[in-house]
Amino acid sequence: MDVLDETTEILGTEPAGIARACELLHAGKVVAFPTETVYGLGGDARSDSAVAAIYAAKGRPRFNPLIAHLPDLETAETIAVFSDRARDLARRFWPGPLTLVLPLRPGSGISDLVSAGLDTIAIRVPAHPVARAILKAFGGPVAAPSANPSGKVSPTTACHVVEGLAGRIAAIVDGGPCAVGLESTIVQLDPPMLLRPGGLAVEAVEAALGLSLPTGGDAAKPNAPGQLKSHYAPGAxxxxxxxxxxxxxxxxxxxxxxxxxxxxxxxxxxxxxxxxxxxxxxxxxxxxxxxxxxxxxxxxxxxxxxxxxxxxxxxxxxxxxxxxxxxxxxxxxx
Known part of the structure; x- marks a missing residue:
């Protein structure tokens, strides 16, 4: 990975820290922040340059799409087209560790880099209070993969983010350890399909849908994060x-x-x-x-x-x- 030579600020979760994180996001910078699953590396999902900076910091292949994080279902509906079934799942499990892959709404303004050029978008409303405060204050969709070098072990504390990305990103909001510790469960709808098991038990989603979810996804052409065959790897x-x-x-x-x-x-x-x-x-x-x-x-x-x-x-x-x-x-x- 190329060295980006950023000065990485460590921010707190008080209003001043949230405001500074949003200031950097509005300036097109990337900022790591806690969610209930793992720490995410956030950038303005409407800005090509900000999203490109996420890929550069992580060394992530650009064919691997990102998840757009929103403050609530109402905002999510401005960038994705919801079926009745998708809306029901969102109301049951948001905020929380469930990502839905839905048709991208025309005119949403989302950077093509977020969806890796697909006509679908992966979206989530996180439950962590710090993530929710940032998203509400920022006022727009934030693309945020895990805040670690691509393919390596995901971060569940701010120290983990420092170990992997210090000097490569603008700031890290230290909100303590993540409670769930695994990335979100990813579900595609119409037709329903499990794309990645995660922090919400698949059985809970299946019970809500009233059906068993087949497993989908393609490591060669991912339509959601977490599908590469080699991922989450330690050095040994x-x-x-x-x-x-x-x-x-x-x-x-x-x-x-x-x-x-x-x-x-x-x-x-x-x-x-x-x-x-x-x-x-x-x-x-x-x-x-x-x-x-x-x-x-x-x-x-x-x-x-x-x-x-x-x-x-x-x-x-x-x-x-x-x-x-x-x-x-x-x-x-x-």
């Missing part, structure tokens, strides 16, 4: 479904039957707790691996239900061979 290789530590590994456990694990996502086997801790645990394990000269991070099995489905989605992508090194010695996984 990742081995999945590890019931014990092999020589030269750092072991992340799950549940009470992982005695001796270096870290544990949830000692009680709670997938909600595990989701909130996942990205922090991957970062911590990566540090331990570097200190010990370990070759890999091993992760215990996590049940594939509720938020466990989203956890496993992130782990499978973290364990995939890295695109910059197809021969990456990643241990086999199912």
């Amino acid at each position: 290789a990742v081995r999945l479904n590890a019931t014990e530590r092999a020589p030269g590994e750092v072991w992340i456990g799950f549940g009470p039957d992982c005695a001796g694990a270096d870290l544990n996502l949830s000692l009680t086997g709670d997938t909600t707790e595990a989701a909130a801790r996942l990205f922090g645990a991957l970062r911590a394990a990566d540090r331990i691996a570097g200190e010990k000269g370990a070759r890999a991070i091993a992760v215990a099995p996590v049940p594939d239900a509720g938020l466990g489905r989203a956890i496993n989605d992130r782990l499978i992508r973290a364990a995939a061979p890295r695109p910059e090194d197809p021969a990456h010695p990643c241990p086999a996984h199912p």
Whole structure:
């Protein structure tokens, strides 16, 4: 990635910090801020230059679309066309960790870079009070992927953002740790399809729709974020479904039957707790691996239900061979 040589301000969540964040956004700068899922890297979704700055800061491929964040459903309807089914889901789950992929409304003013040239737009109304304050004060749609270098572990604290993007972005609003810890669940409608499991259990969406959601998406031509085969990756290789530590590994456990694990996502086997801790645990394990000269991070099995489905989605992508090194010695996984 090219160095952007920004001076990165660290802002608080008091009115002055919110006002400064909005001032920078209006000036076409990019600002990281907390949502209930992960920290987002925000830019004015109506500005080609601001959105281009997001891609540049992250080193993100421009064929990978972004999510536009809005303060409320009323504002969301100005940039996307809602069916009755989409409106019902929005009323049930917004604000919250659900992203809807809907037809882009003609004349919305959204930069083509946000949608990667598609005729659909991914939109969300976040629940975090700091995100909501920024969006309300800014008064327009904010494109905001996760605030980390593309393909790397997503950030759930301001310190994580500093580690990956300090000097590359204008500011970081420090709102403390993110409560959910996984990116939003992404659903396409008409026809309904799951594009990414996330911080809202898929079962809850299916119950609201009264149907099972088939899984869609294309790693070669993504129509929503989080579909690339290799993503969320720490520096060390990742081995999945590890019931014990092999020589030269750092072991992340799950549940009470992982005695001796270096870290544990949830000692009680709670997938909600595990989701909130996942990205922090991957970062911590990566540090331990570097200190010990370990070759890999091993992760215990996590049940594939509720938020466990989203956890496993992130782990499978973290364990995939890295695109910059197809021969990456990643241990086999199912």
